[in-house]
Each structure stands twice: as structure tokens, then as C-alpha cells.
Amino acid sequence: MTDTGSSTDSGFSPERIDTGKPHSARMYDWFLDGKDHYAVDAEAAGRVLELFPGVKDSAWANREFMHRAARFVARRGVDQFLDVGTGIPTEPNLHQIVQAVTPGARVVYADNDPIVLRHAEALLHGTPEGRTTYLHADVREPERIVEYAREHLDLSRPVGLSLIALLPFVTDEHDPYGVVRALLDPLPSGSHLTLSHGSGEFDPALRERIEAVYRAGGTPVQARSLADVTRFFDGLELCDPGVVPATSWHPEPGMRVRREQPVYVGVARKP
Structure with missing residues (x-):
């Protein structure tokens, strides 16, 4: 594959943003002290902050993990990445991290929030040697995401699959383990899975109250235990x-x- 540049595939107008209910990506932006959210997002995020004063630190710890993990995978020779649940751009983004290691690295982003689509142009500014593309899609459509990735990545070579703070929003009824398998199965040996997930083990009562805030806003969310999170890596070689x-x-x-x-x-790593 020799094409370079950037592109988006949405099938969705970013003007059709529902500002009447909070969205997890925009709440996350608020936790990171961003400016790309609406009053309804700030209100819901503020209720979470009241329950869990450390939520902003958790968001930053998650973001910093993504930076370290992306460099780690890139330094292992992986130069293609599929980032599902991209979120609103907060620099440095994944492509900036990995293209600093390997300028020719290719990154496919996917997210289901139209405000991320609006910011896709910012996401797509990478190195001249590399390529960044964006797909408006839901993680619960893994086959569609893989089909798009196949157009922009060489799936005969290792890919870094990044699922950062995403799977709590794939509740058990949507088979999160099946979703992850559907994303991983087409990827070859040497591919890597990078994953982060909120847990309720630290304070179960707090978990229930926070989950209620998200449900009230129309976004079901599910924290998981260490054993549950570890299960996402079944069949892989944990680093x-x-x-x-x-x-x-x-x-x-x-x-x-x-x-x-x-x-x-x-x-x-996928063996």
C-alpha cells in the first residue's frame, strides 16, 4: 500500500449532534479540561465529579497510559494502528505518538460521536510520510470497522488495536468479548491489543452511583473486575x-x- 494522506468516511452529518443528552466522549473531554462539550455534558460530568472527586485524575491516568502504550507498541516494530473509540482530540493524539517513533506509521481512527467527526480534520494531520484516516462507526459494528481498516492498512502485517476507555460502554448484552474477538481475529500474528477499563472493585457502591448517572443520560455503562478485564486478553501473550x-x-x-x-x-501480543 503506497497511498498517503488522510480521509474520512462518515455517512453522517456532524451537524446532527444531539445536545439534549450527555455523551461519554464529551464528558471525557470535560474531565480532561477540554472545551469541546455542551452544558448537558458538563452537568452530567459534574455529578460524577461530586460522587468521585478523583475522576479527573483517572481520566488523565488513562490518557497517559495510552501515550506510554502507543510508544511501547510502536517501538516493537508495529507501524499500523486501529484506534476504536478515538474520542475528542486531545494532543498528543495516538498518531502523533506513533509517528514520532515511526514517521510512516498509518492510523485508522473510529468513533461514534459526531462531535469527533467534526474534529476529524485535526485528527488527520499527521506526518507527510504516514497516513491517518477516520471512520464514523460504533464499536458494536466490528465487521464494518475491520472492512474500512482493510482499505487503509495492510492486514497481512501486525496492527496495534487500541481500545482505550471504550469497553465500559459495551455492556454485557452487546457481547463485549465477542466484539473484541471480531476486531482481533482478522489481525495477523504480531498484532497488539492495548486496552483500558474502569473498575468498580475499588468502591462498589460508588460504581453503582456513577453508572446511574450515565444511565440517566441515556448511556449505559458497566465497570468490570480485574478478572473480567483480564478475560479480554484471553489467547494473547500479555506484556x-x-x-x-x-x-x-x-x-x-x-x-x-x-x-x-x-x-x-x-x-x-497476538501469537
Whole structure:
């Protein structure tokens, strides 16, 4: 594959943004002190903050894990990435991280929030040697995502699949383990899965109250245990140190958040 540049595939107008109910990506933007959210998102995020004053630290710990993990996978020779659940751009984005390691790296982004589609142009500014593309799609459409990725990535070579803070929004009724398998199965040996997931084990009562806030806004969410999160890596070779709290995964001196957060993370290689 020799084409370069950027492109989007939406089938959706970014003007059709529903500002009447909160969206998880825009709430996450609020947690990261961004500006791309609406009053309804800030209100819902504020209720979560009241329940869990450390939620912003958790969001930052999750974001910093993505930075470290993306570099880790890129340094292992992977130069193609599929990032599902991209979220609103907060620099540095995944493509900026991996293209700093390998300028020719290719990145396919996918997200279901139309405000992310509106910001896709910012996501698509990569290196001249690399390629970044964006698809407006839901993770519960894994076959569609893989079909699009196949047009822009060489699936005969390893791919880094990134599912950051996404799977809590795929509740059990939507078969999250099946979704992950559907995304991983077409990828060859040497591919890597990078995943982060909020957990309720640290405070079960708090988990129930936070989940209620999201449900009230029309977004079901499900925290999972360490065993549940580890199950997403079944059949893969977990990289050290395994599935651990976000701040414990290859910590670096410049980390903004160092205190343990209720977020489990891991990186694994497909044998």
C-alpha cells in the first residue's frame, strides 16, 4: 500500500449532534479540561465529579497510559494502528505518538460521536510520510470497522488495536468479548491489543452511583473486575507487567498522575 494522506468516511452529518443528552466522549473531554462539550455534558460530568472527586485524575491516568502504550507498541516494530473509540482530540493524539517513533506509521481512527467527526480534520494531520484516516462507526459494528481498516492498512502485517476507555460502554448484552474477538481475529500474528477499563472493585457502591448517572443520560455503562478485564486478553501473550492499575504500567518520571486509579490496563501480543 503506497497511498498517503488522510480521509474520512462518515455517512453522517456532524451537524446532527444531539445536545439534549450527555455523551461519554464529551464528558471525557470535560474531565480532561477540554472545551469541546455542551452544558448537558458538563452537568452530567459534574455529578460524577461530586460522587468521585478523583475522576479527573483517572481520566488523565488513562490518557497517559495510552501515550506510554502507543510508544511501547510502536517501538516493537508495529507501524499500523486501529484506534476504536478515538474520542475528542486531545494532543498528543495516538498518531502523533506513533509517528514520532515511526514517521510512516498509518492510523485508522473510529468513533461514534459526531462531535469527533467534526474534529476529524485535526485528527488527520499527521506526518507527510504516514497516513491517518477516520471512520464514523460504533464499536458494536466490528465487521464494518475491520472492512474500512482493510482499505487503509495492510492486514497481512501486525496492527496495534487500541481500545482505550471504550469497553465500559459495551455492556454485557452487546457481547463485549465477542466484539473484541471480531476486531482481533482478522489481525495477523504480531498484532497488539492495548486496552483500558474502569473498575468498580475499588468502591462498589460508588460504581453503582456513577453508572446511574450515565444511565440517566441515556448511556449505559458497566465497570468490570480485574478478572473480567483480564478475560479480554484471553489467547494473547500479555506484556509485562500484565493487567494492572493504569499508573503501575511502565510508569515514567513525567507522569501527571502517579496515585493509583480505578482503571485497569494492559497490552498483549497476538501469537
